[in-house]
Amino acid sequence: xxxxxxxxxxxxxxxxxxxxxxxxxxxxxxxxxxxxxxxxxxxxxxxxxxxxxxxxxxxxxxxxxxxxxxxxxxxxxxxxxxxxxxxxxxxxxxxxxxxxxxxxxxxxxxxxxxxxxxxxxxxxxxxxxxxxxxxxxxxxxxxxxxxxxxxxxxxxxxxxxxxxxxxxxxxxxxxxxxxxxxxxxxxxxxxxxxxxxxxxxxxxxxxxxxxxxxxxxxxxxxxxxxxxxxxxxxxxxxxxxxxxxxxxxxxxxxxxxxxxxxxxxxxxxxxxxxxxxxxxxxxxxxxxxxxxxxxxxxxxxxxxxxxxxxxxxxxxxxxxxxxxxxxxxxxxxxxxxxxxxxxxxxxxxxxxxx
Amino acid sequence: xxxxxxxxxxxxxxxxxxxxxxxxxxxxxxxxxxxxxxxxxxxxxxxxxxxxxxxxxxxxxxxxxxxxxxxxxxxxxxxxxxxxxxxxxxxxxxxxxx
Numbered sequence: 001x002x003x004x005x006x007x008x009x010x011x012x013x014x015x016x017x018x019x020x021x022x023x024x025x026x027x028x029x030x031x032x033x034x035x036x037x038x039x040x041x042x043x044x045x046x047x048x049x050x051x052x053x054x055x056x057x058x059x060x061x062x063x064x065x066x067x068x069x070x071x072x073x074x075x076x077x078x079x080x081x082x083x084x085x086x087x088x089x090x091x092x093x094x095x096x097x098x099x100x101x102x103x104x105x106x107x108x109x110x111x112x113x114x115x116x117x118x119x120x121x122x123x124x125x126x127x128x129x130x131x132x133x134x135x136x137x138x139x140x141x142x143x144x145x146x147x148x149x150x151x152x153x154x155x156x157x158x159x160x161x162x163x164x165x166x167x168x169x170x171x172x173x174x175x176x177x178x179x180x181x182x183x184x185x186x187x188x189x190x191x192x193x194x195x196x197x198x199x200x201x202x203x204x205x206x207x208x209x210x211x212x213x214x215x216x217x218x219x220x221x222x223x224x225x226x227x228x229x230x231x232x233x234x235x236x237x238x239x240x241x242x243x244x245x246x247x248x249x250x251x252x253x254x255x256x257x258x259x260x261x262x263x264x265x266x267x268x269x270x271x272x273x274x275x276x277x278x279x280x281x282x283x284x285x286x287x288x289x290x291x292x293x294x295x296x297x298x299x300x301x302x303x304x305x306x307x308x309x310x311x312x313x314x315x316x317x318x319x320x321x322x323x324x325x326x327x328x329x330x331x332x333x334x335x336x337x338x339x340x341x342x343x344x345x346x347x348x349x350x351x352x353x354x
Numbered sequence: 355x356x357x358x359x360x361x362x363x364x365x366x367x368x369x370x371x372x373x374x375x376x377x378x379x380x381x382x383x384x385x386x387x388x389x390x391x392x393x394x395x396x397x398x399x400x401x402x403x404x405x406x407x408x409x410x411x412x413x414x415x416x417x418x419x420x421x422x423x424x425x426x427x428x429x430x431x432x433x434x435x436x437x438x439x440x441x442x443x444x445x446x447x448x449x450x451x452x
Binding site: 006010099102223229293 | 363
């Protein structure tokens, strides 16, 4: 084999590795919606919702919207907490604490990007997802966020000139068509039933925007940082946002959020939250690892298969039967991802224009 | 290990002399500096170089098969040079380029 062939092979191997990471991300992300749904029914979160929604006990549930929002905040905060525990163990196992300290010290050139990413990824995307789960349902929350690669790839293209080939653009387009089929199908059914949960749909939109912006910002920070370290720093940032700013702010607004936070330290809730932390933490590790290898647009595109994974897992484990629009949309998502994967990548050496 | 900068910062710094360097030589030097002497440390450093290259900060100018096993026998060795984009990012990271 001559050197050109070897080079092509090596490049191909690199791209395949990137696609593999992105695919793992999709699987883990899809699984995450299981604990993300169950947690609402686990003590103390179930009692928390009822007590805030119906403070007089009259069964009128006059504050149901506020209750769902406050519970979503506490669940998101705990999600961030268990994710950072999983990520610190991961970085410890890889022996990367030294690198983490070095990267943290370089706030201005480097770690500021990860803190910025945590704002969009955390209080925007993850809270938005939990709001969508709480108001509409996990299946909807999963597919609503499917639109995030559009935002991610367009931003990456205009901001730092990341190449998007025609093939990749076509794949992204098909995936979006699939996402829209699922999204619009659900919304239409609710509108015809005369009862649409607008806040839940806004949550879905927050998730799509937040994750798209996060991906593009993270790509910028990853230029000069290691992914495992970068993602851990991003979640340190998110934990600070939740536990130093948002949770205390909710408590100051008069909601008993700290009482329920302490009550959350019971075996069942720890088990479910740990499940969420492990799946979400490692889904993020895989996501970030794929970006430098295949680029933000493609990484997010393949990661998008999570929508389909989530629908399958919700059906298998929680017996939530998908509507036909979900099945058609899911099929389109798979098709779009294959359009992207089947691209000939042997000649592609760099993802950026010079 | 006081005073060490993040690995990719240091890698860009090593390339910022604008000369061409073989990946195995850079990896070897980095292994010494950061005390990453295991095979895992070696592969992880090489992966960082790969990431910089795919991010467009380094460009491969020459490749050869590692016949003698100086790095990994039978694998490709790459000679890289820093790109203009790499210089920009290096100066963002407060390295010597201004």
